[in-house]
Structures are given as structure tokens and as C-alpha cells.
Amino acid sequence: xxxxxxxxxxxxxxxxxxxxxxxxxxxxxxxxxxxxxxxxxxxxxxxxxxxxxxxxxxxxxxxxxxxxxxxxxxxxxxxxxxxxxxxxxxxxxxxxxxxxxxxxxxxxx
Numbered sequence: 001x002x003x004x005x006x007x008x009x010x011x012x013x014x015x016x017x018x019x020x021x022x023x024x025x026x027x028x029x030x031x032x033x034x035x036x037x038x039x040x041x042x043x044x045x046x047x048x049x050x051x052x053x054x055x056x057x058x059x060x061x062x063x064x065x066x067x068x069x070x071x072x073x074x075x076x077x078x079x080x081x082x083x084x085x086x087x088x089x090x091x092x093x094x095x096x097x098x099x100x101x102x103x104x105x106x107x108x109x
Contacts, residue, residue: 011085014093019084021097025076028101034071035084035095042068044087051080076101 016038025031035045045068047058052075062068068086076082079100086093 008090009092011092011094014086014095017084017086017093017095019082019095019097021082021099024100024102026102028076028078031074031076031099031101032071033074033082034069035086036070037062037068037086037088037093039068039086039088039093041088042086044085045070046083046085046087047072047074048083048085049074049076049080050083052077 018036018038019033020035021031021033033047035047037045042062043064044062045060046056047070048055049057057074058070058072060070074082076099079098081096081098084095
């Protein structure tokens, strides 16, 4: 997914990027997810749901001088790993968390 966003190398896992999502989502149609990068040069944050039909769930451009923090509701088709990707300079960093879905979201299952 990072290559589709313009990455020239594989993303690196980072403690400077935090991803908050529930361990269990009772309804995959509405899953609250937030991401925050503590690195000053963050220019983009993306949320990716590995097993969704369209993996890229959200993409945010971060204006210079603003805090790199976003929150949104996502739909998860099924239990999946959710990734936060942060673009810092020309490198991509990531954080990941698995979210278990008990009632389907994308596709109404």
C-alpha cells in the first residue's frame, strides 16, 4: 500500500506513530480509529484496513506547523489488521493493530 502512496522503500515500524482502535468492534460499520505522529516533519497520515475490499480507508495531508493527529470512523469488512502510515520526509513509518469484528461492516454481512 505504501508504494501506491509514492514510497520508494518499505515502511518501518515506529514508536513515534501511535494508532488507537478497539480490540473488538461490535459493529464493523462504525469503528473509531485515530492516529498520531509525534514527528515534526509528518506531511501525510493514512489509515489502511488490510482485508477491506478497498484497503486505503483514509488519507490526510498534514499542513506544515500543525499537529499530525487524525480521528475518523472506518468500516471494517471483517477482522483485520489496521495500519496507520505516516509520511515523514521521503520515508514512510507505520503502526499496526488487529481489530476483531463481530458484526460485518462493508457488505452488510
